[in-house]
Amino acid sequence: MDPYSRRVAFLKVMLPLAALAILATLFLLSRSQDVSTKIPFAETDLSTRMRDQQVTKPFFSGTTAKGEEIIVTADSARPGGADTPGRAVNLTARIKLTDGRQINLKSDTGTLNPLKDAATxxxxxRIDSTTGLVVLTDTLNAALxxxxxxxxxxxxAKGPIGDLTAGKMQITSKNEDGNVHMLFKNGVKLIYVPKQSER
Structure with a gap:
């Protein structure tokens, strides 16, 4: 028998034996693992999640008919019922307009009701835009x-032109030019702050 044939005959025996040894080792190692390891959650956290049916890091996104992108996120949320909207903690939204500008919304809590196309x-x-305007209020009702x-x-509000207070604010794109506008109403007071170059 030539050396090549001897080598082939040797490998025909050794390779299956090596495969058996590897499989046996895998089974032995798997039996030595502790299968009673607990999921890394505190019991109180698990019971709260089960009771409240809490969702962590929910995410909602969509695009308007005009192409603006709306992204809504929260730290946690609980689903609502037939008559009650879902509740969210640390609710945020980002609106990307078609002209490249962006509006960011943020609040401590909020509600979401996709069936009624509403978020509160x-x-x-806090509402801030890439134009430099920052608006603060207690409650904001928005469409999804x-x-x-x-x-x-x-x-x-604070912005490039100064400080502003108003009884109400509206964000809308329902106007003649179709662009997004922030409208301040009901007793608007503006304290104009000239730019440094104008002084």
Missing amino acids: FIGNV SGIEADTPGTVT
Whole structure:
């Protein structure tokens, strides 16, 4: 028998034996593992999640008919019922307009009701845009399918032209030019701050 044939005959015996040894080792190692390892959650956290049916890091996104992108996220949320909207903690939204500008919304809590096309931002509501305008209010009602929002109460704002207070604010794209506008209403007061170059 030539050396090549001897080598082939040797490998025909050794390779299956090596495969058996590897399989046996795998089974032995798997039996030595502790299968009673617990999921890394505290019992109180698990019971709260089960009771409240809490969802962690929910995410909602969509595009309007005009092409604006709306992204809504939260730290956690609980689903609502037939008559009650879902509730969210640390609710945020980002609206990317077709012209490249962006509007960001943020609040402590909020509610979401996709069936009624509604979101409500509640508590320390902050609205800022890439134009430099920052608006603060207590509550903001917004649509999920389009760029429509309004505040039922007073707002304060800071921007490139100065400080502003108003009884109400509306964000809308329902106007002649179709662009998104922030409209301030009901007793608007503006403290004009000239730019440094104008002084």
